[in-house]
């Protein structure tokens with residue numbers, strides 16, 4: 001769904017609390033691959049219904065897999081989530097309930113997570129005899145640090161929204177009824193800013209994690225310079241000096 005520059009991707013598998021089966025994963029991949037990021041300038045990801053964002057990968061689909069199929073299933077999700085993570089637009093996860101296993105991994109592939117006060121986060125995989133997949137070990141440790149990540153992953157315990165806020169897994173917690181409005185409000189603020197500058201900033205933040213300091217700083221220098229080749233930079237700075245609101249064209 002797309003409305004005035006804000007897209008909403010709703011994960012829907014109502015019989016299993018929106019668990020990610022291979023069809024849903026392919027739908028996510030297809031949606032993200034075909035998203036027109038000139039028209040959709042901010043994406044919100046949420047789950048269908050009031051109880052669950054995504055309750056993990058579909059266990060019934062994984063139960064009889066062997067090593068090769070397990071690897072392939074993990075790759076389908078990992079590729080789709082990587083595409084989501086590297087979209088040149090901001091992606092906000094509006095986590096509206098259970099956010100477990102592959103659900104937490106989906107939320108972590110988004111730029112920002114906000115949640116309802118009934119949300120529960122966890123990586124219960126080791127209790128099922130598997131590791132987190134879909135890049136969960138990588139992203140959780142990056143987001144909340146190795147200590148908390150290892151505790152969550154080794155114990156498999158689910159944490160409440162207030163705890164997720166405390167450890168930096170989410171940015172804010174809201175009443176369920178106001179969650180989507182708050183996500184839209186955040187998206188509207190982003191829409192007012194220069195899209196090319198946001199895309200560069202996102203790439204610098206994402207990529208600098210895996211670079212040494214000198215390379216990360218140089219990546220930013222180059223991105224900063226590139227902004228001066230845009231009409232938006234001229235408009236943004238002129239508007240400030242003329243004491244008016246800037247109108248960005250994404251050029």
Ligand code: CO8
Nearest residue numbers: 015016017019055056057058059073074100101102124133
């Ligand atoms: N997979 C399949 N079905 C599910 C899943 C799931 N992950 N989660 C819920 N369901 C189904 C239930 O089986 C149930 O189906 P039915 O009505 O036919 O019995 C229905 O959804 C409703 O669920 P519950 O009755 O259990 O609802 P409750 O409110 O009692 O409990 C919970 C909700 C706590 C969320 C509970 O359903 C639960 O613990 N679900 C499993 C959570 C989980 O372990 N998730 C992690 C899965 S593993 C994973 O995500 C790995 C990701 C990386 C994969 C890499 C590839 C190898």
